[in-house]
Amino acid sequence: MELIEKAKEKLLSLFQKYEPKEEQYFKVYSDEFNTDYFTPRFYYPLYNKTIERMKKDFEMIKLGTISDIQRGDEVGSENYRDYVEKVDSDITFVRTSDLPNYEIDDYPDFYIDVSIYEDLKQDLKPNDILFSNDGKIGFSALFTYADKCVIQSHIRRIRMLEKLSPEYVLIFLNTKYGQFQIKKRIVVQATIPTIGNGLSEIDIPKIPEEVEKEIISLVREAYKLKAEKKLLIREAKKLIETVLLEQQSILK
Numbered sequence: 001m002e003l004i005e006k007a008k009e010k011l012l013s014l015f016q017k018y019e020p021k022e023e024q025y026f027k028v029y030s031d032e033f034n035t036d037y038f039t040p041r042f043y044y045p046l047y048n049k050t051i052e053r054m055k056k057d058f059e060m061i062k063l064g065t066i067s068d069i070q071r072g073d074e075v076g077s078e079n080y081r082d083y084v085e086k087v088d089s090d091i092t093f094v095r096t097s098d099l100p101n102y103e104i105d106d107y108p109d110f111y112i113d114v115s116i117y118e119d120l121k122q123d124l125k126p127n128d129i130l131f132s133n134d135g136k137i138g139f140s141a142l143f144t145y146a147d148k149c150v151i152q153s154h155i156r157r158i159r160m161l162e163k164l165s166p167e168y169v170l171i172f173l174n175t176k177y178g179q180f181q182i183k184k185r186i187v188v189q190a191t192i193p194t195i196g197n198g199l200s201e202i203d204i205p206k207i208p209e210e211v212e213k214e215i216i217s218l219v220r221e222a223y224k225l226k227a228e229k230k231l232l233i234r235e236a237k238k239l240i241e242t243v244l245l246e247q248q249s250i251l252k
Helices: 003-018 045-055 114-118 165-171 177-182 197-200 209-251
Strands: 058-064 069-070 091-094 130-132 140-141 149-151 155-160 187-189 192-194 203-205
Touching: 003 045, 003 165, 003 209, 045 058, 045 177, 045 203, 069 197, 091 114, 114 149, 130 165, 140 165, 155 165, 165 177, 165 203, 165 209, 177 197, 177 203
Parallel strands: 091 149
Antiparallel strands: 058 203, 069 155, 130 140, 130 155, 187 192
16 A cells, blocks of 8 residues: 555646645536536536646546456356355455455455356456446556456456556546546446446546656555465465364364
8 A cells, every 4th residue: 555655646746736626616508518427526627627727738648548448247146155155266256345455355245156257258467457437436456466356347447558557547547636537427327326438538647757657666566565465365374274174184
């Protein structure tokens, strides 16, 4: 967390002059209405003016033009297994609540059979960004070499294709400037908040290369440590389970 927060501070230092200002009242003219987003928050000056000011100093790139964004899959609650029921070959099933602290929870609420994982072929790769599109909108993490999971349909897999690094994009999405754009596109569908296809419309500023390199270095080190931690915990857990089984056999 410390390295990721340091990367955020490094990025935010570029944007100090765009510190947003709250506005209690605002008006919107009829010719400004967007038929896709007929909600007050889409027109909120705090969100819009801040990004418009940034556009004067930075080249802004639509996330959807430089990445491949895919949704996860629903596997059906009948296929869920909790921690007590799961078997060793089961695969982590990642839902919107399973992306805490910028990482994929290694001990989520549910697991699924490995055959479902093999059938779905979600093709998750290291440095893919996993982004919660519904419910806990904005929760996000980088997929690492230590992860193996299936993501539900409310999670989006963002794979950067060009221009900007996944490390930098992840950090930007988790700053107030990324969150403003996420919040303005939130709509409620059947009591569940979602940003639908709005994720691809988020503007990412192209920052100086030397700053992006510093952010990449910090984030890579953070996720290297996260991956190593997961592997060590798994190894320790197996060791403890082996010892307990041996003790049980001795007692018998």
